[in-house]
Amino acid sequence: MTDHTIAGERHETAWRSPERGPGFAYWWDRLGIVAVLIVLVALMAVIAPNFATVDNLLNIARSISINAILAAGMTFVILTAGIDLSVGSIVAVSGVVAVLSAVADVPAPLAIVAGVLAGAVAGLLNGLLTSYLALAAFIVTLGTMTCLRGLAYTMTDGQPIVSNTLNFRDIGNGYMLGVPVPVVVMAVVYLVAWFLLERTRYGRHVYAVGGNAEAARLAGVNVRAVTTSVYVLAGACAGLAGVIFAARVVSAQPTAGTGYELDAIAAVVLGGTSLMGGRGRILGTLVGSIILGVLSTGLILMNVPFFTQLLVKGVVIILAIGIDSLKRRPLRLSR
Amino acid sequence: MSVPGVRPLLRLEGVTKRFGSTLALDGVDFDLRAGEIHALMGENGAGKSTLMKILAGNIQRDSGRILLDGAEVEIRSPAEAKAHGIAIIHQELNTVPAMTVAENLALGREPRNRYGALDRRAMLDSAHEKLARIGAGIDPRRELGELSVGMQQLVEIARAVSEDARILVLDEPTAALSQGEALHLYDVIEEMRAAGAALVYISHRMEEVWRLADRVTVFRDGRYVATRDRAEITPPDVVSMMVGRDLDDLYHRGPRTPGAVVLDVRDLTGGGRVGPVSLQVRAGEVVCLAGLVGAGRTEVARMIFGADRALGGTVTVNGAPVTATGPRRAIAAGIAMVPESRKEQALFLDHSVEDNIALGSLERFGGAGVLRRGRIRGAVKVQMRRLRLRLSALGRPAGELSGGNQQKAVLARWLMRDADVLILDEPTRGVDIGAKSEIYEIVAELAAAGKAVLVVSSDLPEAIGISDRILVMREGRVVRELDSRTATEQDVMLHATGTLARTAGGPND
Known part of the structure; x- marks a missing residue:
């Protein structure tokens, strides 16, 4: 030791030396939620008959894909400390747009693109209002949530549009190499989202905006553009989810996606992303989404009544988030 | 070195405190007399705040003695500190911003009328009286959060005074104050000294220490260095004591010939x-x-x-x-700018030091938007070495760094940008x-x-x-x-x- 000690060095000596590698806290932070999932799956496999069969697991994968895709987009928004309540309504609008296109003899790929684009445009509206007019995201998306639901009803006259010959039905019901197509789509969405967040400059900017918007601006990040873009991504994801939903039910339902925004937010938060922004991981969201799906399916297999299922789901969400915040700060009962 | 015949009000002898493997305080002595302002100085990490936390009853010493009026005492909790007449004014205030000044001053001891309900009249009167005692012209009906930080600090001092604190510890009290507010605070402090209170004044600002303090004690690396009458020493003496070496060449200014x-x-x-x-x-x-x-x-x-x-x-x-x-x-x-407030305007406290440094120049490494992570890390390391930041800090959250190292991380961001x-x-x-x-x-x-x-x-x-x-x-x-x-x-x-x-x-x- 030299005669003088700079305060920082004092801190650093308390840090784990790099040779020892990351400790328990590091892995718990990253994999704790995975451990929760494994315990849950094991529990279900024991309690519920038929749970651990390939068919059932593929079914679960398909049933979670819509929520997981919504949650992927939502993760970007929440990482910037925003929120998007309108994604459920976007699911309905984009489903309607895609089905109406298909009914008008637009080829399947273009009908799908039309649905996704409709979602992206709705997201652009959210983004512009939030970043350039500096309105609170909660209020903006609460408003567009209502508007877009109204739009879905208006476009369908409040009636489902059923088309038994729907040309893009495979995106909801088909299989690729034995795997349901929605699951493949979900995997691609997560791959792209992971790449964007972890491997590109754009991803760093998303984290920076959520971590400290003013510091990001002064560091040269185009905060408004980044903020706008995350709502566009969330809208596009919702559009994709809406198309899959429409394909699944082979119709355009103006009531589609009601309440989905809350499930998506739950998956994101369950996955360890902070609502304060700047902290979280996309793969956590995927795991969060799977936990919610496993829980629902497991409870159904166990013949738990629907009302009780809701109770259990709520409790699990609060528990998971409680554990998450406990691991971030030491338990302190006094004061 | 204490003057014979002047018995200290508070005396600490050989106080030691250990946190894990770190010896935060290593057998330090400190004494405080009634009617003096005693400046406590030292670099960050010298042990000043640890000592104050012990006095405040927030943490316990491992060994050593605390003497109050010559009798040994224990300070096991903030309540006991208060009972001994010790009050601490922190940088972070212990007040409720959404309540009025009067409510804050009465917090925990709200006056009741004979029906057991809150006696607002009495509360206001006593608030007026408490504020008047320190000469603070603040309307007690205002909401505390509306006041400037300086005003809020005065309210906190008024509360300490009203609780008959004999010993007042002020920890960097002027850090967030404007010039005018600081001047008023100096007056209040000097009046309290005249009234016989004993004040410990922790500050990095040499000029205000020179203006206020009667004596100066310096800590370094958790050890007691010296206590001197302020009149006997000069600011460079204190700086040398704080860093343990001479600072002749502190500013590193050599001969320069500016260009275009x-x-x-x-x-x-x-x-x-x-x-x-x-x-x-x-x-x-x-x-x-x-x-x-x-x-x-x-x-x-x-x-x-x-x-x-x-x-x-x-x-x-x-x-x-x-x-x-x-x-x-x-x-x-x-153009690059290191802004005034590093925590609010420059740093991402949750994010790694590497991310903090790299953010300003990600596009300089090409890759068409895809991060060249190896190159970026290499460049970050170059800057960290240049600024003498430990490389083991690379993946740690910036919020864990000391103030000086945080500032160096912000500088590194722009040095990397060149x-x-x-x-x-x-x-x-x-x-x-x-x-x-x-x-x-x-x-x-x-x-x-x-x-x-x-x-x-x-x-x-x-x-x-x-x-x-x-x-x-x-x-x-x-x-x-x-x-x-x-x-x-x-x-x-x-x-x-x-x-x-x-x-x-x-x-x-």
Whole structure:
């Protein structure tokens, strides 16, 4: 030791030396939620008959894909400390747009693109209002949530549009190499989202905006553009989810996606992303989404009544988030 | 060294406190007399706050004795500290912003009327009385959160005084205060001393220590160094005691020959009566904007960088005009700014040191938007070594660093960017002497490398020590240019306060 000690060095000596590698806290932070999932799956496999069969697991994968895709987009928004309540309504609008296109003899790929684009445009509206007019995201998306639901009803006259010959039905019901197509789509969405967040400059900017918007601006990040873009991504994801939903039910339902925004937010938060922004991981969201799906399916297999299922789901969400915040700060009962 | 016959009110003997493997306090002594202001000084990590936490009853010592009025006492909780008449005024205030001043002053001891309901009349009267005792003209019916930080601090002091505190510990009380608020606080403190209170004053600011303190105690690395009567010593003595070495070459200013004009600012005007300001900074030159808080220095710095919109004027870098419609344009033109408040305006406290440093220059590594992670990490490491940041900090959250190392991380961001113009707004505020010296060294290096450096500083010795020229601002304008080699602190203050203009401002001036 030299005669003088700079305060920082004092801190650093308390840090784990790099040779020892990351400790328990590091892995718990990253994999704790995975451990929760494994315990849950094991529990279900024991309690519920038929749970651990390939068919059932593929079914679960398909049933979670819509929520997981919504949650992927939502993760970007929440990482910037925003929120998007309108994604459920976007699911309905984009489903309607895609089905109406298909009914008008637009080829399947273009009908799908039309649905996704409709979602992206709705997201652009959210983004512009939030970043350039500096309105609170909660209020903006609460408003567009209502508007877009109204739009879905208006476009369908409040009636489902059923088309038994729907040309893009495979995106909801088909299989690729034995795997349901929605699951493949979900995997691609997560791959792209992971790449964007972890491997590109754009991803760093998303984290920076959520971590400290003013510091990001002064560091040269185009905060408004980044903020706008995350709502566009969330809208596009919702559009994709809406198309899959429409394909699944082979119709355009103006009531589609009601309440989905809350499930998506739950998956994101369950996955360890902070609502304060700047902290979280996309793969956590995927795991969060799977936990919610496993829980629902497991409870159904166990013949738990629907009302009780809701109770259990709520409790699990609060528990998971409680554990998450406990691991971030030491338990302190006094004061 | 305590004067015979003056019995201390409070005396600490051989107090030791260990946190894990760190010895935070190593057998320190400290004594405090009634009717004195006793400054406690030391670098960050010297053990000052640990000692204060022990006095406040927040943590317990491992060994050593605490004597109050000559009798040994235990301080096991904040309540016991209060019972002994010890009050601590922290930087973070222990008040409720959403409640009124009167409610805060009565917190926990609200007066009741005979029906058991809150007696608002009595509460207001007692609040008036408490505030009057320290001469604070604050309306007790106002909501506390509406008051300035300085006012809130006065409310906290009023509460301590009303609880009959005999010993008052003030931890960096003026850190968040304006000049005027600080002056008022000094008056309050001096009145309390006159009334016989014993005050411990923790501060990094030498000038206020010199103004207030009767005695000065210095800690270093958790050890007691010395206690001296303030009249016997000079500020450089204290600095040497704090760092354990002489600081002859603290500012690292060598002979410099500035080159061509790099930054050229003409008639820059902003809202709030700032400007028009014109200034030039040459390659290899350090120019300091000096002046009082509120003179418009930070405003000018921010407008040059585009952080705030200027109403008029032009900024040119190397002859090319910068349409500074935002920081992005300024950065692209080769301007970088280390803002005034690193935690609020520069750092991502949750994010790794690596991410914090790299953020300013991600696109410089190419890859068409895809991160070149190996190259980026290599470049970050180069800067961390250059600034003597431990490489083991690379993946740690920036919030874990000390103030000095945080500031070095912000500097590293812009060094990595290799900007031509660096604007440093209060680069050493809240930074310990060791890191200060390293930051000065970097500033000197930048100038030697031909960069144009513009520094905003409220620390007069620093402003004179590191710069080639000083531009003194007052009321939004540059009122005087001084040569740093010949300028004195008095010169700067005279122009900054406008004393010269008022007293000697005749036709001969």
